[in-house]
Amino acid sequence: MEADVNFFGVRRLVAAFFLRRLRFATARLRLGIGASFLVVWGVCCLACVHKMEADVNVDTGPNGRKEAKVRRVQFDDQPFVAAGHENPADPGVWKKVLFKKDELQVGRIQMVNWAKLPVGRTFAAHYHEDMQEMFIVVSGEARIRVDGVESELRRGDTILIDAREVHEMWNGGAEDVEYLAIGIAGGADGRTIVVDGQ
Incomplete structure (x- = not known):
């Protein structure tokens, strides 16, 4: 599980890096092809991190239903x-x-x-x-x-x-x-x- 946590941490850092670059690019209104790529890539990274964290936090039982985490x-x-x-x-x-x-x-x-x-x-x-x-x-x-x-x-x-x-x-x-x-x-x-x- 620790490897998973570290993996999520790396993904978050990468996503945060690209979001900072995106903010910088949009602040200077230089939205060329490079900035467009950063937008798409940054959003994809965030979506992947969120999805993977959600998958890790959901336990399913034998019937496929989410198990209760009280x-x-x-x-x-x-x-x-x-x-x-x-x-x-x-x-x-x-x-x-x-x-x-x-x-x-x-x-x-x-x-x-x-x-x-x-x-x-x-x-x-x-x-x-x-x-x-x-x-x-x-x-x-x-x-x-x-x-x-x-x-x-x-x-x-x-x-x-x-x-x-x-x-x-x-x-x-x-x-x-x-x-x-x-x-x-x-x-x-x-x-x-x-x-x-x-």
Whole structure:
């Protein structure tokens, strides 16, 4: 795997080099044949790097479906850091980075919900055709299963569920679970499909 990472690093450097050359050429408005070649070659390099990285990051199971990679952030494991608009030496506000933009699906915010899962209840196993969901637990404790991978969620924990990942959550605790549910749809309005027999 290290060889793959180094290979991607080299490809990124090459792509970055040609993009810098492209910016220089366009800044001087010298878009001759050489600059056109740089444009095409640079775009191809970036597309190849992105495609190869996507291929490496996708595991497929025996049925050819993408295997779940549960991305859970436990509140206590994340440090507070100075917010980006603050003086790092003397910040007025701190933040915990839950997910970075490259971990989130491109699309539009489909929903921002404050949800409640009462004691002893479960929500139906389902998936969304093109919507990625993020759950941020505000209170209580719950269990969640995402494409067969089970995790525990506590106050402050966050989980990211990709489109087409079957998920269900249940509350076996002593208090209601309240959580924020944020959905990012890629184009089909986050259509929900309930899965029978899960």
